[in-house]
Amino acid sequence: MLSLDFIKTNRAAVERAARDKNVTIDLGQLLDLDTQVRALKTEIDGLRAERNAISGRFKDAAPEEKAELGRKAKEAGARASELESGLGEKQAALNELLMLVPNIPYDGAPVGPDETSNVVINTVGAKPQFDFEPLDHVALIEKNDWADLSRITQVSGSRTYCLKGRLALLETKLMGWALEKIANAGFTPITVPAIAREDAFLAQGQFPGHREETYQLPNDDLWLAGTAEVALTSLHSGEIVDNDRLPILYAGYSPCFRREAGSAGKDVRGLLRVHQFVKVEQYVVCEADEAVSAEWHARLLGLAESLLADLEIPYQVIETSTGDMGLGKYRMNDIESWVPSLGKYRETHSCSTLHDWQARRANIRYRDADGKVRFAHTLNNTALASPRILVPLLENHQTADGRVKLPRAMQDLMGGEFL
Numbered sequence: 001m002l003s004l005d006f007i008k009t010n011r012a013a014v015e016r017a018a019r020d021k022n023v024t025i026d027l028g029q030l031l032d033l034d035t036q037v038r039a040l041k042t043e044i045d046g047l048r049a050e051r052n053a054i055s056g057r058f059k060d061a062a063p064e065e066k067a068e069l070g071r072k073a074k075e076a077g078a079r080a081s082e083l084e085s086g087l088g089e090k091q092a093a094l095n096e097l098l099m100l101v102p103n104i105p106y107d108g109a110p111v112g113p114d115e116t117s118n119v120v121i122n123t124v125g126a127k128p129q130f131d132f133e134p135l136d137h138v139a140l141i142e143k144n145d146w147a148d149l150s151r152i153t154q155v156s157g158s159r160t161y162c163l164k165g166r167l168a169l170l171e172t173k174l175m176g177w178a179l180e181k182i183a184n185a186g187f188t189p190i191t192v193p194a195i196a197r198e199d200a201f202l203a204q205g206q207f208p209g210h211r212e213e214t215y216q217l218p219n220d221d222l223w224l225a226g227t228a229e230v231a232l233t234s235l236h237s238g239e240i241v242d243n244d245r246l247p248i249l250y251a252g253y254s255p256c257f258r259r260e261a262g263s264a265g266k267d268v269r270g271l272l273r274v275h276q277f278v279k280v281e282q283y284v285v286c287e288a289d290e291a292v293s294a295e296w297h298a299r300l301l302g303l304a305e306s307l308l309a310d311l312e313i314p315y316q317v318i319e320t321s322t323g324d325m326g327l328g329k330y331r332m333n334d335i336e337s338w339v340p341s342l343g344k345y346r347e348t349h350s351c352s353t354l355h356d357w358q359a360r361r362a363n364i365r366y367r368d369a370d371g372k373v374r375f376a377h378t379l380n381n382t383a384l385a386s387p388r389i390l391v392p393l394l395e396n397h398q399t400a401d402g403r404v405k406l407p408r409a410m411q412d413l414m415g416g417e418f419l
Contacts (some may be wrong), residue, residue: 020322106331117321125314136341203362228252300381
């Protein structure tokens with residue numbers, strides 16, 4: 001969310017951001033509503049002041065004046081109540097429009113309609129050169145009986161899976177290893193629920209635009225989150241944090257759920273796109289200083305890259321285009337890991353800076369060194385998500401006999417050289 005003052009002062013920039021992000025928003029309507037809301041508030045305040053003034057005169061008024069004063073006070077109160085009803089409707093409409101106003105993107109973000117405009121800014125690691133016909137991750141799993149990808153669909157439907165044996169153990173070791181590595185970088189490990197109220201999704205920015213991608217529990221008025229970011233954003237909602245508590249650094253671990261409503265027919269086979277997964281998500285609340293949040297963005301991205309380097313997975317870093325980054329992002333970098341069976345890189349990580357756009361929605365504030373209360377900056381980053389990360393890990397480290405040689409970082413944890 002952007003402030004109304006910012007929108008008024010920078011209307012052209014906001015309209016350009018909306019065009020660049022493929023967002024339809026009528027700023028004229030929004031500003032007209034703001035004018036109406038402010039006019040109604042002024043009129044209501046005037047009526048209340050009038051009623052209070054009349055009440056102040058009532059005690060000392062002559063008996064013959066009291067009836068008239070009572071009538072005027074009643075009329076002023078009734079008119080104020082009538083206007084308040086209309087004010088509530090207009091304020092709600094204004095708030096709905098404010099929720100749709102996009103953040104201004106980073107100057108270095110490529111301008112384009114979608115992922116086709118993304119730009120590769122770094123490529124790391126050599127792609128494996130196999131002297132045998134490599135298998136895809138599904139074939140490797142079937143050969144080694146590491147998962148059930150078919151019978152479980154009779155129980156839970158499409159895009160579901162059961163990891164088994166050594167692969168199930170590897171997933172738990174991977175997530176614990178990632179949490180520990182992020183904790184050693186100063187982040188507080190935290191487990192959060194996947195269930196959250198609608199307000200939490202609005203605060204995080206997923207709603208109102210992506211309800212169709214989100215599982216709902218209608219009997220309980222709850223939803224299932226696709227990232228720990230939903231809960232972590234609202235953890236400090238309504239709070240004024242002292243400056244000496246910043247930055248707040250979380251490594252959130254949670255089950256995650258996504259309907260994948262917009263991905264019919266894509267990646268149906270295997271573990272790339274599933275309805276339920278686990279993820280370690282980094283989350284930062286820092287002071288509202290562009291240089292400070294830029295430094296945290298670089299650190300988050302570096303931590304994600306270090307995890308992939310330790311897993312010995314080739315990857316590339318993407319500067320995400322305006323049309324692909326989403327409504328609230330100021331800057332977004334994806335990391336894509338090499339998947340040999342597809343002959344291309346696939347997204348496994350995403351690092352985002354939102355400046356104060358998200359903090360305004362969630363009402364996360366802090367008191368700066370001068371005692372001024374300000375909205376914070378927030379950032380988030382995928383540290384590791386499974387089972388998606390298992391796809392490049394299995395495929396890049398396979399051997400001619402259909403086994404998988406573990407990266408050195410996993411060998412001691414798994415008690416051997418091979419999975």
